[in-house]
Every structure is written in structure tokens, then in C-alpha cells.
Amino acid sequence: xxxKPASPAPTGAADAPPSPTAxxxxxxxxxxxxxxxxxxxxxxxxxxxxxxxxxxxxxxEVPPVWTDQTRAPRGAMSRRGVPPLGYAVRDKVDLWAxxxxxxxxxxxxxxWAPAVDIPWETVxxxxxxxxxxxxxxxxxxxxxxxxxVESVTYWQSQMAYGYHEIKQFxxxxxxxxxRHMEVFRKRALCNGGGLGLEGPGEVNRxxxxxxxxxxxxxxxxxxLRGLFTQTMYRYLERYAHxxxxxxxxxxxxxxxARHLTYGIDHLRxxxxxxxxxxxxxxxxCIIGERVLVRELKDTVLRGxxxxxxxxxxxxxxxxxxxxxxxxxxxxxxxxxxxxxxGVERTTLFPEELTAYLKTPNARSAS
Amino acid sequence: xxxxxxxxxAGPTLDLSWMDRHGEWGIHAAAGKQGLTxxxxxxxxYGEPAERSDNQTGRPRGAAARxxxxxxxxxxxxxxxxxxxxxxxxxxxxxLQRQWxxxxxxxxxxxxxxxxxxxxxxxxxxxxxxxxxxxxxxVPARWIASTTPDYFEPRQCLxxxxxxxxRHMDVFRKRALANGGGLMQTSGGTAGVxxxxxxxxxxTEMSSRLHISGEGAVLTMFRMGELMAYNExxxxxxxxxxxxxxxxxxxxxxxxxxxxxxxPQRREEIQCYLDEAERQILAGSQNPxxxxxxxxxxxxxxxxxxKDKYDEGVRQLIAIRKRQVQEYIKRVRSTGFGDRFDNGRSxxxxxxxxxxxx
Amino acid sequence: xxxxxxxxxxERTRTAVNADAEFRRLGTCDARVGIKAGDDAFIVDxxxxxxxxxxxxDLDSLRDADFYLDLTPESWKTYLAGRAxxxxxSLVSLDVDSPNGxxxxxxxxxxxxxxxxxxxxxSFLDRGAxxxx
Numbered sequence: 001x002x003x004k005p006a007s008p009a010p011t012g013a014a015d016a017p018p019s020p021t022a023x024x025x026x027x028x029x030x031x032x033x034x035x036x037x038x039x040x041x042x043x044x045x046x047x048x049x050x051x052x053x054x055x056x057x058x059x060x061e062v063p064p065v066w067t068d069q070t071r072a073p074r075g076a077m078s079r080r081g082v083p084p085l086g087y088a089v090r091d092k093v094d095l096w097a098x099x100x101x102x103x104x105x106x107x108x109x110x111x112w113a114p115a116v117d118i119p120w121e122t123v124x125x126x127x128x129x130x131x132x133x134x135x136x137x138x139x140x141x142x143x144x145x146x147x148x149v150e151s152v153t154y155w156q157s158q159m160a161y162g163y164h165e166i167k168q169f170x171x172x173x174x175x176x177x178x179r180h181m182e183v184f185r186k187r188a189l190c191n192g193g194g195l196g197l198e199g200p201g202e203v204n205r206x207x208x209x210x211x212x213x214x215x216x217x218x219x220x221x222x223x224l225r226g227l228f229t230q231t232m233y234r235y236l237e238r239y240a241h242x243x244x245x246x247x248x249x250x251x252x253x254x255x256x257a258r259h260l261t262y263g264i265d266h267l268r269x270x271x272x273x274x275x276x277x278x279x280x281x282x283x284x285c286i287i288g289e290r291v292l293v294r295e296l297k298d299t300v301l302r303g304x305x306x307x308x309x310x311x312x313x314x315x316x317x318x319x320x321x322x323x324x325x326x327x328x329x330x331x332x333x334x335x336x337x338x339x340x341x342g343v344e345r346t347t348l349f350p351e352e353l354t355a356y357l358k359t360p361n362a363r364s365a366s
Numbered sequence: 367x368x369x370x371x372x373x374x375x376a377g378p379t380l381d382l383s384w385m386d387r388h389g390e391w392g393i394h395a396a397a398g399k400q401g402l403t404x405x406x407x408x409x410x411x412y413g414e415p416a417e418r419s420d421n422q423t424g425r426p427r428g429a430a431a432r433x434x435x436x437x438x439x440x441x442x443x444x445x446x447x448x449x450x451x452x453x454x455x456x457x458x459x460x461x462l463q464r465q466w467x468x469x470x471x472x473x474x475x476x477x478x479x480x481x482x483x484x485x486x487x488x489x490x491x492x493x494x495x496x497x498x499x500x501x502x503x504x505v506p507a508r509w510i511a512s513t514t515p516d517y518f519e520p521r522q523c524l525x526x527x528x529x530x531x532x533r534h535m536d537v538f539r540k541r542a543l544a545n546g547g548g549l550m551q552t553s554g555g556t557a558g559v560x561x562x563x564x565x566x567x568x569x570t571e572m573s574s575r576l577h578i579s580g581e582g583a584v585l586t587m588f589r590m591g592e593l594m595a596y597n598e599x600x601x602x603x604x605x606x607x608x609x610x611x612x613x614x615x616x617x618x619x620x621x622x623x624x625x626x627x628x629x630p631q632r633r634e635e636i637q638c639y640l641d642e643a644e645r646q647i648l649a650g651s652q653n654p655x656x657x658x659x660x661x662x663x664x665x666x667x668x669x670x671x672x673k674d675k676y677d678e679g680v681r682q683l684i685a686i687r688k689r690q691v692q693e694y695i696k697r698v699r700s701t702g703f704g705d706r707f708d709n710g711r712s713x714x715x716x717x718x719x720x721x722x723x724x
Numbered sequence: 725x726x727x728x729x730x731x732x733x734x735e736r737t738r739t740a741v742n743a744d745a746e747f748r749r750l751g752t753c754d755a756r757v758g759i760k761a762g763d764d765a766f767i768v769d770x771x772x773x774x775x776x777x778x779x780x781x782d783l784d785s786l787r788d789a790d791f792y793l794d795l796t797p798e799s800w801k802t803y804l805a806g807r808a809x810x811x812x813x814s815l816v817s818l819d820v821d822s823p824n825g826x827x828x829x830x831x832x833x834x835x836x837x838x839x840x841x842x843x844x845x846x847s848f849l850d851r852g853a854x855x856x857x
Binding site: 024029031032033036039043047049051054059072075077082085104113118120132146147149150151156157164167168171172174175177188189190191193194196198200299300303313316320 | 381428543
Binding site: 045046047099102105106109110111230234235237238246250251253254256257258260261264265268329333336337340363 | 750751752754771772773774813814816817819820821823824825831832833836837838839840841842843
């Protein structure tokens with residue numbers, strides 16, 4: 001399918017060069033010697049030669065605002081008079097996370113391909129109710145992943161190149177999301193089932209309509225909903241019906257953990273470097289939590305999860321108790337994360353979410 | 367009574383009527399020799415999408431729709447012919463299988479100090495390539511976000527491209543900083559001037575400039591990496607980048623071919639895009655093998671073997687430009703738009719001959 | 725009879741995984757993982773593609789770990805035996821099932837390393853389980 005080379009790489013002579021007597025204009029060589037920092041020699045270490053290793057001297061100076069509106073690589077000599085490109089996200093506080101460079105490399109190292117890295121042959125026929133439920137869960141998770149793809153690619157293309165580490169890490173996030181969309185679709189279509197009912201979509205819409213900037217999108221996409229997805233992946237791994245499912249959710253869990261790490265790391269950076277950012281985040285949380293609560297009132301995903309966890313409709317009640325426990329894990333982790341970030345969540349925290357902390361099977365705070 | 371109704375009667379604590387609402391049921395996609403691929407799940411109604419998408423909620427193609435689902439809508443690309451290509455699923459799966467790490471798959475330890483003029487030339491070229499890959503990373507990302515998920519196969523390919531370009535940005539930055547050199551001057555040729563890749567307002571327009579023309583020219587360069595490389599690290603770098611770039615070009619070619627076969631009403635429009643691509647890319651500053659640019663001078667130094675062998679390098683460069691044009695022509699012919707080279711519409715060959723003689 | 729979790733077993737496991745190409749293929753792992761077994765504690769350092777070091781530490785030093793896995797000595801023994809025989813759940817499942825979880829830590833970013841690297845950690849402990857059996 002790919003464009004194969006027409007022939008092996010030629011020598012110059014084999015490719016019919018023009019006459020040796022053809023006149024060649026003298027070069028101007030103005031570019032020679034033009035470097036902000038020459039003599040840089042970064043050597044590979046145990047991890048190989050990583051992106052973060054390149055941040056030496058001027059190449060590692062990440063300014064608080066990137067004023068260059070072109071595609072000049074950080075540390076390169078700019079060219080005067082180049083028309084601007086209009087990158088909207090140009091302040092470090094609006095996107096930075098110290099961990100991004102290393103996680104970019106980690107994402108590449110820990111890559112997987114759903115086609116071959118999932119033991120699909122271990123998927124066995126299941127009772128209709130369980131298969132239907134799994135397919136429903138996969139349908140909604142695939143739709144979540146689609147929102148990830150659309151949100152991340154939209155924002156990534158708006159970010160200035162002074163913060164290339166972030167753009168590159170986000171390329172891995174959208175690639176991970178593509179893989180998740182794909183793997184959940186594959187699971188739904190490989191075992192006698194099919195896709196289920198689409199999700200309600202209110203949280204997806206909130207994520208995609210984040211008008212307050214990338215930080216707002218991070219809060220909703222990667223933390224508020226990201227932690228929810230992460231918690232689901234943990235429980236779906238636990239209650240998997242085959243090695244294939246166990247592997248799917250185990251792999252997705254790894255990817256999501258990187259996304260969450262970036263999200264939390266970025267929010268921490270934003271809170272630490274911008275006055276009142278924690279107050280803004282509190283307001284955004286109040287709004288976002290309400291949207292999440294409305295979406296959680298939809299019984300489809302709850303029912304599907306309960307059937308998966310309870311191993312069928314007959315185990316629905318037991319399954320619902322596990323769902324409640326899952327939700328209490330989610331709320332506990334979410335509140336602990338917000339507290340660690342310095343984002344107050346005692347005011348106007350939805351009672352519907354607090355209720356999960358009081359369920360009989362809720363864990364005690366550790 | 368449906369199975370769902372039976373089950374609902376068995377489980378009274380929650381409304382389970384959703385179990386009756388689903389897409390086509392009874393699908394048994396089976397893994398083949400290459401595992402369970404996207405092509406393997408293109409079965410029944412989950413296979414090829416409709417010519418026009420009405421999906422405004424971001425639901426997976428083939429999922430049952432809800433009347434009260436929130437619209438996320440706003441997709442600019444809602445018709446299949448705007449973005450489709452046959453065999454996108456194969457390209458995507460190949461991309462997944464052929465991912466590589468610039469940190470560990472390039473033998474950086476094999477780079478040894480080079481003469482100053484050669485090192486400067488490598489660093490200037492690396493600076494240029496880093497900058498050019500920025501375009502190829504940003505632009506597909508914008509189009510992904512505005513394409514309906516009903517056409518997820520081409521979207522997946524573009525997502526793989528964004529990942530590939532990210533890796534290219536980083537590998538050339540690494541080369542520039544690995545051997546006693548540094549980043550040099552930017553070209554400025556990737557800025558938003560009229561007719562550039564950034565400003566395309568139609569996907570096919572963008573693809574003609576990016577995939578067919580721009581990346582095609584760069585692919586020729588990468589394939590000639592043996593000529594520009596002075597060590598195994600550089601050879602590996604160009605070889606791995608060429609592999610990725612070939613997929614991006616293939617995407618453009620297959621999309622254009624699909625357009626040729628299914629959208630005759632857009633033929634003249636697409637020919638105009640190719641007119642513009644030929645003017646802007648192959649003759650302009652975004653081509654490292656173009657005339658009298660910093661990167662072309664750097665390339666001539668690398669090809670010749672030093673500043674003192676510049677003339678020989680230029681002769682090799684002209685041969686490379688000729689090859690770029692030949693490959694571009696071959697590529698466009700394969701898409702079904704090759705009549706432009708036979709009816710005098712394309713000024714390309716004439717322009718190239720004129721510049722080569724200058 | 726399964727050997728208890730201890731420094732000797734962890735050292736043998738370290739040697740074994742570092743010689744295993746499959747372990748390397750899981751990708752890079754950079755984490756300082758604590759293991760608590762009652763009153764005993766250990767640190768297992770993962771750097772890049774290897775298990776770089778293991779050491780016995782005092783309980784207070786567990787705070788220097790990114791996170792630690794907390795089971796009683798008997799539970800560790802049962803877990804390792806179960807993994808060797810293919811009957812025990814994954815670490816993720818164990819963490820889900822345990823009343824207070826087995827993954828402990830105070831910094832959410834560092835605790836996330838458990839989930840980022842759980843496949844590597846699982847592979848390490850599974851190798852240890854086979855050696856302990």
C-alpha cells in the first residue's frame with residue numbers, strides 16, 4: 001500500500017546528472033555560522049537520547065511567554081519579517097507540565113497495537129446479557145475516546161512551538177485515544193455482538209466547548225472525566241471476562257495514567273504560577289461536576305457496568321453495589337487530587353457525588 | 367418477546383430497555399494473519415460509511431442513535447468524498463506496527479565529529495526539517511478535529527501522521543544537538559502566505575499541497591538519505607523517516623485517486639490545486655532542494671562532501687530535483703490527474719528545466 | 725513451598741528480568757517502588773529498561789518511594805504462589821478488591837506511576853513468583 005521506492009537509492013552518477021560543464025551559481029553561505037549556541041553535544045544515556053536531554057543551555061530555556069509567531073524551533077535563529085501564524089496558546093502557564101518531555105518518550109516506548117497485542121483468540125462466547133452489556137460499555141468508551149481525539153487535536157494545533165514538548169506529548173495522547181477508539185470498537189464487533197446505544201454526550205460537549213482555554217479543557221477532559229474513565233478501566237480489568245479484555249483494559253489504563261499525569265501536573269503548574277488560578281478552577285469544577293452528575297443519572301452505562309460486574313442481569317443488584325463502590329473510588333480520588341492541587345471542593349460539591357462516599361462498600365480514606 | 371424484555375423482567379431494579387437499542391447485532395469479526403485489523407471489522411453495516419454523514423453527536427459509526435443526545439457537531443467534513451481513500455485501514459495498521467523511537471532506534475553513539483562545514487550543513491538541514499515537520503504536524507491535527515467520526519479510517523491515518531511528524535520534529539532536533547553543533551537559522555518558508563498548506567479551506571486542497579507535493583518532495587530527500595548521511599545514525603534517521611513519509615504520501619495519492627474516480631465534478635477544481643502546488647512547493651522555499659535557499663546550499667555541501675566541493679554537490683542536487691519532479695509526475699499520474707502533463711497545463715517540467723539551466 | 729518476599733528473592737528477580745529481552749520490550753519504567761511486608765520494607769528501583777537496584781529499608785523510608793505495595797507477609801506469599809500457579813489476580817485487580825487498596829502513596833502524580841507501569845511491575849513480580857515457587 002505504501003509508495004515503494006522506484007529503485008534503490010542512487011548514486012549521483014546513476015541518476016543522470018547534468019553536464020559537468022554546466023554553470024553553477026556561487027553560494028552565498030549567509031547561513032553559515034548562524035547559531036545561537038554552537039558546540040552542543042548531547043549524548044544518549046540509559047534511556048537513549050531523549051527529548052528532555054536536549055534542554056541544555058539556550059535550548060532548554062523555556063520562557064513564560066513565547067512571542068515568536070512562526071514555526072521557529074526553540075533555540076534556532078529566527079528570520080526577520082516572517083508573517084505570523086497566529087498561535088493562540090502562547091503562555092507557558094496555559095499548557096506547561098514538567099513531565100511532558102519524558103512522558104512523550106515513555107508513550108513511544110510503551111506503545112501497543114490492538115491488532116496484535118490483544119489475545120483476541122481468548123474471547124469466548126458469552127450469555128447475551130453480558131455480551132450486550134460489554135458492547136454497551138465499549139460503545140460509550142469509544143465515544144469518550146472520540147471526544148479525547150477531537151479536543152486534543154483542536155488544542156494541540158493552536159499551541160506555539162516554543163513549548164514543543166507539550167505538543168509532542170499531546171500527539172501521543174491523541175494517538176492513544178485513536179487506539180482506544182479502535183480497540184473498543186474491535187471488542188464490540190468480535191464476539192457476536194455489535195455496537196450499542198450512543199452515550200448522552202453532555203460531558204463530551206462540555207469538554208469540546210471549553211471556551212476558557214486549554215487549562216479548562218484539561219480539567220474537564222483529563223481530570224474530571226479522565227479520572228472517571230481511569231476508574232472504570234480499573235474495574236473493567238478486574239471484572240474482565242477474558243484475557244483479551246483484561247489486556248485491553250490493562251493497556252488502556254497505562255495510557256490513561258500518562259494522560260492523567262500530564263493533566264494533574266499541568267494544573268499544578270497553573271495553580272502555582274498564576275494568582276487565583278485555583279479559584280478559577282474551583283468555579284470550573286462547580287460547573288463541570290453538575291454536568292457530570294446529570295450525565296450519571298443516565299441509567300444505561302450504570303446498568304451495563306452492573307451487568308458486567310455482576311456477571312449478568314441475575315447479578316444486577318450485586319453489580320450495582322460494585323458500581324457504587326467504583327463511584328466511591330472515583331469521588332475519593334477526585335477529591336484527593338483537587339485537595340492536593342489546592343482547589344477547594346467543599347463548597348457546592350454535588351450531594352449526588354458525596355452520596356457515593358457514604359455507600360456501605362466505600363473504602364475508608366487511606 | 368425480545369431477549370432484553372425477558373431480562374428486564376428478571377431484573378426489576380433498573381430500566382434495561384436500552385438493551386433492545388443497538389446497532390447491527392451478531393457480528394463475528396475474526397482475526398487474520400495480521401491480527402484483528404480495522405479491515406476485519408468492516409463488516410455489514412459497520413463497513414463502508416454513507417456518502418453523507420448525519421452524525422452530529424460524535425457517536426461511533428453504526429451505534430444506535432439517541433434522540434436526546436447532545437450535539438457536538440460543527441464538523442466541516444461531512445461527506446465521504448471530501449476525505450475518503452480506499453484501504454485507509456491498511457495504512458493505519460501499518461503505521462501502528464511501524465512506530466519507532468528516535469531515542470533508541472537511531473544509533474546515536476555512531477555519530478563522530480565531522481568537519482565544521484559538514485556539521486554546519488547537517489545542522490542547517492536538520493533545522494529546516496524540524497521546521498517543516500511542524501507544518502505537517504499542525505495541519506492534519508486541525509482537520510482531524512473537524513471531521514466526522516463516521517470517517518474514522520482516514521482520521522486514524524491522520525492521527526498516525528501527527529504522531530509520525532512529532533517524531534520527525536524530535537529526531538531532527540536531536541541530530542542538530544548531538545554532535546557539537548546546534549540549531550541554525552529558520553527558513554521562514556513555513557509561514558502563512560497565500561496558497562500555503564495552512565490556509566487550505568478544503569481537505570483535498572490541503573492534501574494536494576501537503577501530501578502529494580510537500581511531503582512528496584521531502585520523501586525524495588529522505589530516500590536519498592544515504593547520499594546526505596555521514597554515519598549510521600544519520601542513515602537510520604533518514605530511512606525511518608522515509609518509511610513514515612511514504613505512508614503520508616500514499617494517503618494523499620489514494621485520496622486523490624478516490625476523488626478522481628468518484629467526484630468528476632471537482633476535477634477542474636483539483637487541477638487548480640495541483641497548479642498551485644506546483645507553483646508554490648516545487649519552485650519555492652519549502653523545498654530543501656529548491657534553488658538558492660539556505661537548506662539547498664547546505665544540501666549541496668553534504669552531497670558534494672564539503673564546501674570546497676560545492677559545485678559537485680549542486681550537480682547532485684539538480685539530479686535530486688529532477689527526481690523529485692519525476693516522482694511527483696508519476697504520483698499525480700497514478701491518481702488519475704496525469705492528463706495535465708500531456709495537455710500542456712502543467713508548467714512544471716518547463717519551469718524545472720528553466721531553473722536547472724539558470 | 726513458596727519463598728517469602730525478601731531481599732534475596734528480589735535480588736534474584738532483578739538479575740533474571742535484566743537478562744530478559746521480553747522485560748525490556750515492555751518499555752521504559754522509571755519508578756521507585758516500595759514493597760511493605762508487615763514490618764519489613766524494600767525499595768525496588770526501576771530505571772529505563774532495567775531494575776537498577778533493590779534494597780532493604782526501614783518503614784519510615786517508604787516515604788521516599790513513589791508509591792508502595794502493602795500486603796502482610798502471608799498475603800505476599802499467597803499472592804506469589806497464586807501468580808506462579810496462574811490463580812491469583814493482577815495487581816490492579818488486587819488493588820480494586822482490597823478494602824483499602826494495596827497501592828499507597830501521598831503524591832497523586834507519583835501514585836499514578838503504579839498505573840503507568842503496572843505491566844512492568846506485574847512482570848517483575850511474576851518472575852519473582854516463579855523463582856519463589
